[in-house]
Amino acid sequence: SLSKATQTQIESFKKHNYPTYKIQNKKIYENYTDELEEIKRFIEKNKASPMLVYNEKEKFHIPIGKQLETVISEIGLFALDNEINNIVVAGGETSGAVVKKIGANNFKIGESISPGVPILKPVEADKEIKLVLKSGNFGDEEFFTKALHIMGESS
Numbered sequence: 001s002l003s004k005a006t007q008t009q010i011e012s013f014k015k016h017n018y019p020t021y022k023i024q025n026k027k028i029y030e031n032y033t034d035e036l037e038e039i040k041r042f043i044e045k046n047k048a049s050p051m052l053v054y055n056e057k058e059k060f061h062i063p064i065g066k067q068l069e070t071v072i073s074e075i076g077l078f079a080l081d082n083e084i085n086n087i088v089v090a091g092g093e094t095s096g097a098v099v100k101k102i103g104a105n106n107f108k109i110g111e112s113i114s115p116g117v118p119i120l121k122p123v124e125a126d127k128e129i130k131l132v133l134k135s136g137n138f139g140d141e142e143f144f145t146k147a148l149h150i151m152g153e154s155s
Contacts, residue, residue: 032067
């Protein structure tokens with residue numbers, strides 16, 4: 001999400017010194033599969049820690065929306081395949097792409113992270129998965145850190 005709220009939440013998350021990876025729009029445009037492989041390496045290296053993969057806030061003059069959704073949905077599936085079971089996705093279209101990619105259709109609604117943003121647990125999953133799907137302007141400044149903390153404690 002490129003919303004002001006999400007940008008503030010990203011900056012707040014960075015202050016906690018957790019690993020972060022900024023997806024470069026130019027790299028997505030030029031060869032999104034190379035960028036995807038680099039992100040996967042980042043995830044593998046940092047999977048023991050809370051981490052954030054985010055898109056740069058600058059708008060790119062060439063439409064990359066579909067490629068970016070592909071990359072982010074692949075990241076979500078890759079994370080789940082690598083035992084990262086607590087995932088927060090910001091952005092409505094992005095959230096939809098991730099849910100579609102992982103094949104989730106039905107959810108149990110869990111604890112609320114913020115008004116209108118609960119933890120979702122896919123019913124069909126063969127392992128414990130927790131998703132938080134956040135539209136751009138939801139949540140306070142500490143939303144990402146708070147979400148990961150609550151997801152880690154809830155069952």
